[in-house]
Amino acid sequence: MTYHDTTPPIQTPLAPDAPVDLHLHTFVSDGIWHPRDLVDRLDQEGIRVAAVCDHDNQRSVVEAIEYGQRRGVHVIPGIEMTIRWDERQWHMLVYGIRPDDEREEAKPFLDVVARQDAVFQELAADARRRVELSGRPIPTLRTLEIHGPLMPVHVLRAMIADKHVPRLKEAAELVVELGGHFTTDTPLEDVVEAAHKGGGVCIIAHPGRADLGPAMTEETLDRMLADAPVDGIECHYRSYTDKETTFYRSLAEERGLLIGTGSDSHGPGVPVDPRPFRAAWSADLLERLGIPVQRPDGPAWEPGMDPLVAPEPEPKPDEAAAASATS
Secondary structure (H helix, E strand, O other): OOOOOOOOOOOOOEOOOOEEEEEEOOOOOOOOOOHHHHHHHHHHHOOOEEEEOOEOOOOOHHHHHHHHHHHOOEEEEEEEEEEEEOOEEEEEEEEOOOOOOOOHHHHHHHHHHHHHHHHHHHHHHHHHHHHHHOOOOOOHHHHHHHHOOOOHHHHHHHHHHOOOOOOHHHHHHHHHHOOOOOOOOEEHHHHHHHHHHOOOEEEEOOOOOHHHOOOOOHHHHHHHHHHOOOOEEEEEEOOOOHHHHHHHHHHHHHOOOEEEEEOOEOEOOEOOOOOOEEHHHHHHHHHHOOOOEOOOOOOOOOOOOOOOOOOOOOOOHHHHHHHHHHO
């Protein structure tokens, strides 16, 4: 597999502590960043390498890349695909294939993206129709349409803005109650195969986020790798503690997998701003994407290195009592 991108390459290796953020969203999926505002924020924060990875479409990628070139920010083309494996949905970051890539090798993956994107647009139109036919007008959607095709999340957020429901949970429940639904996916194996044909790099996003389904375990990862040659996992993430990062880094390193780093920022403070992860923490992934990184003299990462790491949760009262009894 060969990474292919027409963006001018970075010639000078990044310093080990150079800040990077490889998981960012814009308003074309469920973010609120305008791609130019996002690039401006990256520039202000000194983050010179980043990846735009909207859900199931790449409508912001080219604009972010081209504007980033003017601002001195190297934007890696990416996407966060909704995939299905082991009877549940997962999210997978695919790096390195631009939406305007005309190579024959890229066509299978871009076709997968186009099909999934089309289904999401149909689901959005269906949800809008059902909600409005139920006597709940959604005028906010007209202001969102100027940014391009609507995704289901846009309908859900407009339902909140127009005072029909208080939160996304209730918005989704109402759409289901009205006979609609708002999600789709593509089998993991199909996405990985198509991405690899085009030279893409496949990283499982936020494997420790139990709110999306059971967190990844060693056994889960081994079964997944037996079904599809995923390239890596996102080991540094906005909500991870040092303990979680250590665990996922060990899973990756023991299997020769690439290590991803991403904030999953969707907007200013939503739920976090872009994060300055050290380039050394994802050096192999960056180099796979054509971005050289200087290797540090000491360990690339160890607990305590990340000043923005999530704190370890306070032990529950019964756990604290048990620990006290055995100390």
